[in-house]
Amino acid sequence: MNKKTLDFLNALDVTFLKESSKIADYNFNNFKEALREKDIIIFENSIFLLLRDQILSAENIGGHTLDSTIYILKPQGYLISGDLVFSKVHAEILNSNVDEWISRLNNLSSLDIETVFPGHGKPESKKVLKEQLTYLKRKKNGENLEKRYADYSLPDLAHL
DSSP: OBHHHHHHHHHOOHHHHHHHHHHHTSOOTTHHHHHHHSOOOOBSSEEEEEETTEEEEEEEOOSSSTTOEEEEEETTTEEEEEEEEESSBOOOOTTOOHHHHHHHHHHHHTSOOSEEEEEESOOEETHHHHHHHHHHHHHHTTOOHHHHTTTSBOGGGGGO
16 A cells, blocks of 8 residues: 555544545444554565566556556556546546646556556446546536537536
């Protein structure tokens, strides 16, 4: 886990966790204790792990949020993108650096990726990176995304 994410999770207060539990219909009240009980590898910016005949790389790259982290599994060519990619879902952009997000997606587009596992939506081919780039550029230019992407879920996010 990225250290920025761990710091954020540890900073959550009890009231927030109780309210989140109500909204999500899931008990987050013992979240911090459960997190401490797990065997989690913490890293600052990036880490590479050898797993038999696979390589897992993790990197904090920012963009959507300061702690946005991606995971790449080779040789399968899997990208676990977290919230850098939303597949057929409107992106939440409130606290995002859209220019940095676009830059990161451009960089990822040049990699040998077969399948993207987005933070929201179903896994897709690498084409979803281009779709997310186009979406962000249109958002940045002030286009009406709710109308253009009427088939996307979470339409309320299009206005944020």
